[in-house]
Structures are given as C-alpha cells and as structure tokens.
Amino acid sequence: MSDKKRLFGTFGVRRTANDVLTPEFASRLAACYGTQIKGTVAVGGDPRTSTPMLKEAVKAGLLSSGCDVVDLGILPTPGVQYAVRKYYDGGVMITASHNPPQYNGLKFLDEFGIGIPDEMDFAIEKLYFDEEPDRVPFNEIGQIYHNDKIIDEYVDEAISKVDAEAIRDAKLKVVVDCGCGAGSYTAPYLLRKLGCEVTTLNSQADGFFPGRDPEPIEENLQELIKVVKELGADIGLAHDGDADRTICIDEKGNFVLGDKTFTLVEKQMLKENDGGIIVTTVATSQAIYDIAEEYNGEVIATAVGDLLVARKLKDEDGLFGGEENGGLIFPDFVYGRDAVMTVAKILEILAKEKKPLSQLVSELPVYYAKKMKIECSDDQKEFVMSSIAEEIQNTTDFELDLTDGVKILKDDGWVIIRPSGTEPIFRCFAECDSQEKADEMTAWGIGLIKKYKK
Missing domain, CATH: 3.30.310.50 (Alpha-D-phosphohexomutase, C-terminal domain)
Structure with a gap:
C-alpha cells in the first residue's frame, strides 16, 4: 500500500465545489466512511453556497451504508466535534474552513470528535477507489434525525467552564467579525450571554463571503481594526469560515499574532492548573516553551495539523494545545480548535487581570x-x-x-x-x-x- 494519500489532505478532503467535489463524489465518500463507522453519525456544515447540496449527498451516502444520521444544521466545526464526542459514533463536517467561496470540503471525525486517523483515511480511499462501500438492504437503510439544540448547548457548556460572573462584571466592549461564516450562529450570542457590549461585523451567514475573505489575516481585517479604534473597544475578535480559529485585535487596533494568543492562554491555563502538558506543532513560537518552563509546563511538539495536536492531547492527557494560526484546543471541551472556548477564556483573562490586552501581550516573551x-x-x-x-x-x-x-x-x-x-x-x-x-x-x-x- 502506498503511503501517499489519494484524496485526503491534513484534515479531510478539500476541493472546488461541483467540479471535483460533486454530489456523487461526496455521497460515495460518505458511504465509504459509513462502512467503517456503522453507527449514528452527526452531520453539520458551514454557510457556503455548495453546503446544502453536499450535505444532502453525504446524508444519503451514510444512510445507504446503514448508518443513522443526525442533521445538526449549519454550525461551527467544533460544534459538530462537541456533539460527536458527547452523543454520537462519528461525524462529518462540510466546510472548506478559510478557503475562498468556490471551495468546499468534508472533514470526517472519529467517536471522540477528532479528525479520523491516517489508517482510516487509507481504508476509506481503498473502498472508494479499489472496492465498494457497503450498500445495505432496503430494511436496514438508516434513519434521519435532527438536533437543532446543539448550538445552544455547545455555547452554554463553554460559558460554564469560565468565570462568567467576572466577565459580566467587567462589562467589556467587544467588536466581533464573523466573516459571514458559521461563527455568525455562535459568537454574537456567546458575547451577549457573557454581558459584553457587542458590535457585530459580517455576522450574517453568507456563502459568498461579501464582507471579507474568510481567512482572518491582517490584510482582511482592516475594517475590524478601524471599528475597534473608533469605538474605543476593549478587544476585536475575528473568526475563519468554520469558526475554529480566533484572531484578536487589541484595544489600540493592533493585530495580535495567533501565537501570542496561544501563549497568553497557555500562561493562564498553566497558572490555574499548576502546570500540565501543552501540545503544539513544530511551527509554533519559542515563547510557548519559555512560558512552559516558567509555569511548570511540558511542551510536546507534533507535525502540523490540528487533528495531530488533538490526538496527542488525548493520548497524553494534555492540558491545552493548538497552533500558531489562532486555533486553540481545550481538550476537556472539544478535541479540536475551538473559537467559542477561546473567546470565553480570553475575555476571562481580560476580566480577571484587569489589564488591557496590549499590556497582557507586552508581558509575554518577545520574538x-x-x-x-x-x-x-x-x-x-x-x-x-x-x-x-x-x-x-x-x-x-x-x-x-x-x-x-x-x-x-x-x-x-x-x-x-x-x-x-x-x-x-x-x-x-x-x-x-x-x-x-x-x-x-x-x-x-x-x-x-x-x-x-x-
């Protein structure tokens, strides 16, 4: 067997929609995955224009292989990961994350809500190209269910893991830019539940991404930076298309690099837990090692890919992990990059430390x-x-x-x-x-x- 994957990238399959990623392709691939899982599979998607088409195709493929399907609607990738870990045997998220609007993709999850391991990628590809997925007899075709409560539960659970009262007392002024992505269904609601004064930008879900490109890099966030400064906000927050990454803008309008956010949260997590295992990739800042040394942490480095970090966190019973692009992982909540928990935690740090974000960042090691x-x-x-x-x-x-x-x-x-x-x-x-x-x-x-x- 070749060690080169024929379809899968670092996490799932991403292609241009309705060109390679047609309904037939999605349906067959989902049936190959369903053949491996044989259980109840949660399906969710981001707001891309091609998502409804692909979502129905994925559901059909799963049903044909004998899986039951729970449709979670349109929500962030970590919302699906949360649901799978808690209730289901597997999951499929239809998203192309931060890619431009013509792309879409399928992310497959194991029963812990972690991206499936390499050996399952290979098994699915083998079924797809060289064999046939299971197609069950008519009386064993799966059932479809819907769960539209999961979004609220996912947001409320994150709030329960931080000191919500401290955040409410701080009365923070927040500007959030959801980039017209899946975060539109979570971020503004989370912030209001935490008692923030909220201004939203691009928080209407729209698969054409009219407000900005979904990748939250500095050049795409100029409007957010301007609004933070004009309103004198405490913080600006931006998410990517499937709301698993978070980028912060400080109160002066400075773009805060993802590894600074990582280091800031790592410092807080290590202080609160008196040390612990931190997992990140080989492409992350030396600052993470410096903070670990200072606060009794141990750093494990993996290859790049959030599912590798997530799996290592699970195997090593790690405390916290993530990547340098604003994707932070809180393993006691979701085994994957998660924007809801990241935002809740950063607001808690602002509220408890009673210092502006620019000052908190300036106290971190500088590289x-x-x-x-x-x-x-x-x-x-x-x-x-x-x-x-x-x-x-x-x-x-x-x-x-x-x-x-x-x-x-x-x-x-x-x-x-x-x-x-x-x-x-x-x-x-x-x-x-x-x-x-x-x-x-x-x-x-x-x-x-x-x-x-x-």
Missing part, C-alpha cells in the same frame, strides 16, 4: 516572526524538501528537525519550510530575536525552495 508562501506543484514537493534537507546536512552544522517539512534551528532562531497539505504551495516561517533576522531567514528559506523547484 519576531515572518511568514511567506510560494507556489509549488504537488508533484515537486518531495524533491524540494529532500534536496533542502540534504543541502543543509552537507553544508552546515545547523540542527535539523524533520518532524514535518524541514525545520532549521540556528542559535538565534529557526526557520521551517513545509509543503501545504491542502494547496500547491510551500509555507516558510521564521522566528528570531529581531525582525530583520526573521525577514532574512524567511527570504533565505524561500530562496532554498526556488533553487530546487523547477
């Missing part, structure tokens, strides 16, 4: 980062990576970490060069003790990719 990406066709990725690794090993004495891509560790920082699992690009991140060096190291990394790419 300078730079991120770049460059196009590279999928069939060249292996060659480019192995050539770079070989060059570094043969010509320098830098330490290499090959957990995921090529991470080159120098005395004053590091650079990681890794291929995207979902797009024909390489990403290059560097972190150093000065911005100038971070920029130089990233440019050096991009130069290495260009050298070997045809």
